[in-house]
Amino acid sequence: xxxxxxxxPGLVKPSETLSLTCTVSGGSISSSxxxxxxxxQPPGEGLEWIGSVYYSGNPYYNPSLKSRxxxxxxxxxxxxxxxxxxxxxxxxxxxYCAGTSxxxxxxxxxxxxxxxxx
Amino acid sequence: xxxxxxxxxxxxxxxxxxxISCTGTSSDVGGYNYVSWYQxxxxxxPKLMIYEVTKRPSGVPDRFSGSKSGNTxxxxxxxxxxxxxxDYYCSSYAGSGSLLFGGGTRxxxx
Numbered sequence: 001x002x003x004x005x006x007x008x009p010g011l012v013k014p015s016e017t018l019s020l021t022c023t024v025s026g027g028s029i030s031s032s033x034x035x036x037x038x039x040x041q042p043p044g045e046g047l048e049w050i051g052s053v054y055y056s057g058n059p060y061y062n063p064s065l066k067s068r069x070x071x072x073x074x075x076x077x078x079x080x081x082x083x084x085x086x087x088x089x090x091x092x093x094x095x096y097c098a099g100t101s102x103x104x105x106x107x108x109x110x111x112x113x114x115x116x117x118x
Numbered sequence: 119x120x121x122x123x124x125x126x127x128x129x130x131x132x133x134x135x136x137x138i139s140c141t142g143t144s145s146d147v148g149g150y151n152y153v154s155w156y157q158x159x160x161x162x163x164p165k166l167m168i169y170e171v172t173k174r175p176s177g178v179p180d181r182f183s184g185s186k187s188g189n190t191x192x193x194x195x196x197x198x199x200x201x202x203x204x205d206y207y208c209s210s211y212a213g214s215g216s217l218l219f220g221g222g223t224r225x226x227x228x
Contacts, residue, residue: 037217039219046121046207046219046220046221046222047156047164047207047209047219047222048219049209049216049217049218049219052215052217060214060215060216062119062216063119063216064119096163096164102152102169102170103150103152103154103209103210103211103217104152104154104166104169104170104209105154105156105164105166105209106166106169106175108163108164108165109163110163111163
């Protein structure tokens with residue numbers, strides 16, 4: 001049973017870089033059955049796709065965030081990561097990692113809250 | 119890319135059926151059979167309910183069904199139950215590896 005768990009700082013200062021990690025358990029991140037996605041949800045708002053990455057391929061990013069986002073995979077640790085630079089209060093959200101298969105997210109982490117504040 | 123359009127709210131009485139729409143364009147909903155629906159209870163992670171327009175993951179009741187016509191996809195919940203009260207989000211592949219979400223619909227069971 002594939003499980004995902006987000007980790008990282010819950011508080012980030014404005015203009016700094018948000019960095020989160022998703023640990024995959026119960027399966028290999030190198031499996032061909034899934035690729036890996038980050039999604040966020042600002043307080044009281046809807047879901048926003050941040051980007052996705054295959055373990056061995058190029059990442060795909062939301063055009064509105066592309067200039068600030070990096071998603072990468074560490075197969076040795078069975079983890080994938082999100083980095084979002086130059087954050088502002090608008091980046092305050094619950095961040096979810098998810099396992100994705102044919103453009104649907106069938107496995108989700110529980111989410112981690114990130115607040116951008118000085 | 120613009121978010122897919124969903125009604126902000128929907129409601130129905132127990133036992134009734136409710137349909138939630140999700141409208142996009144020919145570049146996303148209308149162009150691919152990769153529409154999915156997610157249920158989210160307060161404070162919880164979303165849960166996949168429908169994928170590839172009409173398919174249900176194992177464990178999802180058959181009261182939940184999906185369809186698509188042109189640029190609009192729909193989620194129908196039949197035989198409404200109290201536990202169906204939640205937020206529902208649609209999502210669609212939009213080409214070039216990208217995904218779009220709808221703004222979400224709050225379903226209230228009266």
